[in-house]
Amino acid sequence: MRAARSPQAIRVNGVGVRYRSYVDRASTFRRVVARRRLRQTTTVVALEDVSFEVEWGETMGLVGDNGAGKSTLLRVIARTMRPDSGSVVVNGETSTLLQLGAGFNHELSGRRNVYLSGLAHGLARAEVARLFDAIVAYAELGEAIDRPIKSYSSGMVSRLAFSISIHLLPDILLLDEVLAVGDAGFRKKSQAAMRELLGQGGAVMVASHVLSGMAEMCDRVLWLERGRVRDLGPAEAVIEAYGRASPSAPR
Amino acid sequence: MVRFMACQHTTPALGGINAAAGVVPRPVTAKSRLPRAGHVESAGVSTVTADQVPSLSGWRNYVRNLWRWREFGWFLAMGNLKARNASTSLGLVWWMLNPLIMAAVYFLVFGLILGGRRGEPQFIAWLLSGVFAFNYTATAMTSGANSILANRRLLVNIRFPRLILPISAVIETGVGFLMSITVYYLIVWPADGVSPGVTLLWLPAAVALHTVFNLGLAGWTARLAIPFRDINNLMPHLTRLWLYLSPIIWPLSFLRDRGGLVEDLAVLNPMYGILSFYRMALMGRDLDTGAFVLALLWTLLIGGGGILSFVRHEGNMVRHL
Numbered sequence: 001m002r003a004a005r006s007p008q009a010i011r012v013n014g015v016g017v018r019y020r021s022y023v024d025r026a027s028t029f030r031r032v033v034a035r036r037r038l039r040q041t042t043t044v045v046a047l048e049d050v051s052f053e054v055e056w057g058e059t060m061g062l063v064g065d066n067g068a069g070k071s072t073l074l075r076v077i078a079r080t081m082r083p084d085s086g087s088v089v090v091n092g093e094t095s096t097l098l099q100l101g102a103g104f105n106h107e108l109s110g111r112r113n114v115y116l117s118g119l120a121h122g123l124a125r126a127e128v129a130r131l132f133d134a135i136v137a138y139a140e141l142g143e144a145i146d147r148p149i150k151s152y153s154s155g156m157v158s159r160l161a162f163s164i165s166i167h168l169l170p171d172i173l174l175l176d177e178v179l180a181v182g183d184a185g186f187r188k189k190s191q192a193a194m195r196e197l198l199g200q201g202g203a204v205m206v207a208s209h210v211l212s213g214m215a216e217m218c219d220r221v222l223w224l225e226r227g228r229v230r231d232l233g234p235a236e237a238v239i240e241a242y243g244r245a246s247p248s249a250p251r
Numbered sequence: 252m253v254r255f256m257a258c259q260h261t262t263p264a265l266g267g268i269n270a271a272a273g274v275v276p277r278p279v280t281a282k283s284r285l286p287r288a289g290h291v292e293s294a295g296v297s298t299v300t301a302d303q304v305p306s307l308s309g310w311r312n313y314v315r316n317l318w319r320w321r322e323f324g325w326f327l328a329m330g331n332l333k334a335r336n337a338s339t340s341l342g343l344v345w346w347m348l349n350p351l352i353m354a355a356v357y358f359l360v361f362g363l364i365l366g367g368r369r370g371e372p373q374f375i376a377w378l379l380s381g382v383f384a385f386n387y388t389a390t391a392m393t394s395g396a397n398s399i400l401a402n403r404r405l406l407v408n409i410r411f412p413r414l415i416l417p418i419s420a421v422i423e424t425g426v427g428f429l430m431s432i433t434v435y436y437l438i439v440w441p442a443d444g445v446s447p448g449v450t451l452l453w454l455p456a457a458v459a460l461h462t463v464f465n466l467g468l469a470g471w472t473a474r475l476a477i478p479f480r481d482i483n484n485l486m487p488h489l490t491r492l493w494l495y496l497s498p499i500i501w502p503l504s505f506l507r508d509r510g511g512l513v514e515d516l517a518v519l520n521p522m523y524g525i526l527s528f529y530r531m532a533l534m535g536r537d538l539d540t541g542a543f544v545l546a547l548l549w550t551l552l553i554g555g556g557g558i559l560s561f562v563r564h565e566g567n568m569v570r571h572l
Contacts, residue, residue, distance in 0.1 A: 019570060075569060079410050082566035096409075103408040112330065119323035120409045122316075 009172055009203035010054040010077055014086035017047040017072050017227075046072040047083070047227045054203050059194070061218030061235055062207035063242050068224040070207040071099065074174045077205065092171025092203065096121070098161055099176040110136075110145040110152070110160060117164050131167050139163035140186070159186055166193045173197060175206045191217065215239050313562065316412045324415045327402075328422035331394075346427040347434055354382040361500040371502030373534065376439035380533045381499030381526055383435065387428035388465050388522070389490040394420035395469025396476035396483055403572045413565035414558065417469040425462055435533065445534050453532035461525055464550040470557030474564050477571045497522040518542050521549035 020043050047069045054060045062070050075081040076088055078097035103120065104113045114135055118128035136145050139159040149157060158178050165173060173194065194204055194217075208214060214221065214235065221238040223231040231238050336345040358378055361367040368374035398416040399406065406413070439445040476482045497520055498506070506514050517523060518539075524546025527539040 017570070075407065078408070080407055081569040099408055103405045105402075105404070107334075108330070115326060116323075116330075116405070117409070119320075119326050120405050120411050122319055122323070122411060125322050125326070 007055070008053045009056050009058070009090070009092055010205070011089040011091075012050055012052050012073075012077065012086070013088070015047055015050045015073070015076055015083045015088060016045070016085040017069070017076065017081070017083050018043040018045050020044070045227045047076070049086070050224075050227070050229055051086075052222055052229065052232055054205065056201050056203055057198050058220065059198060059204040059206065059218045061214050061221035061239070062205060062224065063209065063211065063214065063221055063239065064224035064230075065246060066209065067226075069227040070209075070224055071176055072227075073224065074099075074176050074205065074207055077172075078174055090172065096165040096168055096170040096172075097174040097176065098165050098178045104149050104157065104161070106150040107148055109148055110141060113149055114145075114160070114164060117161075118168070121168055123168070135160075135163045135167050138167070138189075155183060155186070162186075162190050162193075166190075166197070170197075171202050173202065173204045175204070177208055187213075211239055211243060313412060313414075317414060317418070320411050320415050323411065324419040324422060327416075327419040328426070331419075331423045332426055343430070347431045350383050350386045350431050351379075351434070351438075353386065354379050357382065357500045367501050367505070369502075370504030373439070373443040373445055374502070376443045376445040376534050377502060377530070378500065379435060379439060380529050381497070383428065383431050384461065384526060384529050385494055385497060385499055385522065386431070387424055387461065388468065389494070390424040390427070391421050391465035391469050392472050392490060393486055394424055396472035396486060398469070399473050399477055399568060400572070406572060407569055413568060414470070414561055417473040417561065418466060420473070421462060421466045421469050425458075425465070429458070447533075448535050450532050450535045453528070457525070457528045457532050460528065460546070460550055463554045464521065464525065464546075467550070467554030467557030470561040471553070474557075474561045477568055493520075493522065496520055498526060518545060521546050521553070524549075 050069075050073060052060075062073065064070050072081070074097055076083050077090065079088070079090065080097065103117055105116065108116070111132075114132060115125070115128050118131065119125065123131075136142070139156075139162070141156060141160060144152065144156065149160075152160070162178060198204060206214070206217060218235040220233060221231075221235045221242075222229060223238050223242050231241055332346075333343065336342050339345060341348065358375065362374055362378065371377050395417045398420040399413075402416055405411075436445070436447055472482060472486070494500070496517070498517075499522075506517055518541060524539065524542035524544070527536070527542050528546070530536040531538045
């Protein structure tokens with residue numbers, strides 16, 4: 001049904017993102033003044049002319065070295081960041097982006113963070129309350145839900161983040177390096193949940209610099225190199241090519 | 252049509268999840284699905300392009316989204332309100348105590364030592380109304396500037412109308428202000444013989460006008476604090492200067508004695524009209540209509556401008572974080 005309406009889940013068309021170099025640190029009046037005076041226009045290209053499409057029911061992998069633009073690309077697709085050029089069409093009603101430490105306030109308890117996250121996604125409080133028990137149970141947090149997030153292990157944080165995302169029933173799930181942490185049991189469970197989402201006609205994008213498991217999980221893989229598309233094709237072939245080009249990439 | 256599409260998807264991915272967690276699967280209705288956000292969207296399709304100028308329909312959509320996210324703003328505001336003094340033994344009482352102590356210090360220094368109370372028979376009522384109201388503006392500016400940076404992790408990951416953050420900062424400080432003002436007559440009635448009268452009916456209007464003004468200011472500080480972190484260092488000095496330039500710690504007669512250009516320029520201060528409005532409501536003073544009209548114009552300019560400028564730039568916020 002959905003496929004008839006809109007053939008692709010995501011259509012990325014000539015997307016470019018540039019950061020000004022001083023933006024690495026926060027810019028100050030002084031730097032801005034200096035830039036005006038010296039006419040410094042040094043920019044860092046995070047993404048340049050990136051185009052691709054993701055079909056419904058597809059898992060697209062995203063590989064590349066650190067700083068290749070993987071996170072930036074996912075942010076543009078999640079539409080939390082506006083590109084400098086090009087366009088992104090996301091046909092799903094909804095998407096969630098998941099990064100390590102995902103949108104949590106580490107001073108607050110897990111409970112408050114579940115609410116904060118759900119409400120930030122635009123749910124009503126009653127709706128979050130209804131999902132709450134299922135979210136905590138799936139994340140296997142138990143009593144720890146009332147402790148502040150800063151006391152959690154990284155595995156617990158990503159379990160909670162993943163649990164929230166999947167319970168929000170997104171059409172499109174964007175994962176940024178989240179599957180590398182967490183134990184084997186939870187990885188299996190999360191992959192089952194992703195398969196279910198795909199079975200419903202959703203779409204998934206997974207960015208990771210850890211290559212193990214990517215080939216089985218993904219249908220196709222996009223290889224980013226310094227903000228450009230180096231290769232796009234069947235998962236096995238692209239991952240092998242990337243592995244050969246960057247022997248340092250963790251497997 | 253949008254909902255129709257969502258309904259296709261109601262058999263949740265949760266069936267398997269709940270089973271795995273040992274929980275009885277429950278139906279999840281289309282209502283619990285994520286809503287759509289952003290500027291340009293129609294029927295489940297959202298497009299993001301490089302140059303997105305908010306159109307009129309975009310604005311209507313934006314306002315609708317603000318309403319949809321209202322519970323988020325409220326939750327954030329109440330959480331911060333409680334968290335701010337959570338580890339102190341007096342907790343929420345500090346929202347009341349802080350401006351009171353501030354007023355007591357000003358009373359001691361400017362009222363008694365420097366003799367500022369001369370020329371103002373109800374100096375304590377004058378000072379307290381001024382300090383309470385000004386403190387609302389000052390804290391709204393500071394919280395507004397912090398609102399984006401404090402929630403950077405949410406901003407990066409989740410899409411929601413960003414204006415909710417400065418709105419939430421103003422709600423937080425506004426509730427604190429309302430809490431502080433409850434003690435006003437408890438102090439000024441015995442001290443200055445100022446009792447509540449019919450003019451008190453104007454208070455909601457004064458608070459409303461002041462809140463719109465503060466929201467605009469918070470919009471400006473929030474938007475400027477992202478590319479220019481220096482704002483946070485400047486803020487205490489700016490608010491202090493503004494406090495001294497406003498009729499709070501000195502009576503109006505002080506200005507009348509100066510006369511001429513100083514008196515004319517002083518009225519340009521938006522605080523002048525806002526405070527005059529408050530003092531009409533709280534003390535039964537005459538409203539300075541000229542200053543009041545100017546304050547209305549300032550509210551339109553700063554309030555409207557701050558909101559517009561913020562929304563125009565919100566698409567670029569994440570890259571500066």
